[in-house]
Amino acid sequence: MKSRLPWFALLLVGATFTGTVSSERQVSRHALADGAASRPSAPEPAPKTPVEAAARRLHAMHGMVVSCPGAGAEWGRDAMVEAMRELRRLGVDAVGTHPYAGIREDGSVPQWFDLSQPPAWITRPIREGRELGMRVMVKPHLGYWGSRFSWRGEIEFDSDEKWARFFEQYRQWIVRVAELSRGADLFVVGTELDRTLQHEKEWRHIIAEVRQVFDGPVTYSANWTDYQRVPFWDALDVIGIHAYFPLVDPDQEPTREAIEAGWTRVSG
Numbered sequence: 001m002k003s004r005l006p007w008f009a010l011l012l013v014g015a016t017f018t019g020t021v022s023s024e025r026q027v028s029r030h031a032l033a034d035g036a037a038s039r040p041s042a043p044e045p046a047p048k049t050p051v052e053a054a055a056r057r058l059h060a061m062h063g064m065v066v067s068c069p070g071a072g073a074e075w076g077r078d079a080m081v082e083a084m085r086e087l088r089r090l091g092v093d094a095v096g097t098h099p100y101a102g103i104r105e106d107g108s109v110p111q112w113f114d115l116s117q118p119p120a121w122i123t124r125p126i127r128e129g130r131e132l133g134m135r136v137m138v139k140p141h142l143g144y145w146g147s148r149f150s151w152r153g154e155i156e157f158d159s160d161e162k163w164a165r166f167f168e169q170y171r172q173w174i175v176r177v178a179e180l181s182r183g184a185d186l187f188v189v190g191t192e193l194d195r196t197l198q199h200e201k202e203w204r205h206i207i208a209e210v211r212q213v214f215d216g217p218v219t220y221s222a223n224w225t226d227y228q229r230v231p232f233w234d235a236l237d238v239i240g241i242h243a244y245f246p247l248v249d250p251d252q253e254p255t256r257e258a259i260e261a262g263w264t265r266v267s268g
Contacts, residue, residue, distance in 0.1 A: 055217040055237040058186060061135060063094035072099050073113070076120030081128050094135040094185070097125050101173050103142045103155055107162035109169035112143070115176050122180045135185035139221060140177050142170075142191070153223055156195035167202040174206060179213035187214050191221045192242060200231045207235045 047053040064087055068074040075097050084095060099122055102110040113119060122138070129136040142152055149155050157163050178187050189210050190196075190203070197203075203220075210218055217237035222230050227241045247262025248254040 061094040065096040096137040099140045100143045107166035126183045137186040138181040138184045139188040152192040153194040175209045178210040192223045194226045
């Protein structure tokens, strides 16, 4: 497989499931490697493909994740469009949406919504975002509620049969969501699935199938504790990290200087 070097790293901070808004932070690939984001870096070579060019344009995003209590269905409603307009007035130029499916202990991935026809909660924010001059990231999640898993990073199985079932059903779901997300500026093939990373072959197969139906940049969203373990970054366009890095002393009220020092430490 031809290596696809990521052009930059996208550090993603998720939102609580309360209808609140949380920020996303991005730094360039050079910032992660060399330290402060303001440090000048050598010019990148010219992009070789439209996807590479699109990936480079993502570095300037000022994004927000809007979370909602209905497993993503609210994204198809008028109230969410109003929220996007409000964010745009605040200077936000990119948003992330969270389509959901379930996960069970036997490896099955139940789909909570009918995807045989394009649902408004996937297609509408992409369309409305474009009209508002915003970019849209589609970042599907597995909802672990009602299972033995306490979060996505615990999802793993104790037999080959369950692993095979998981990857087959996950592949079917994520490829369909990618197909419905055409027109988005970035698609995320997986989120915080730390204990699945050893299955490199299966992940590369999923990434290849997603690329057959989605023609924009593709990434994976790794938890901050495990991003160095991801063996298939070369198959993606950007590096995605859930940036819950510890930045300050949790027992003290943080100052701006302390927060900036924390980010400098992380990026250096």
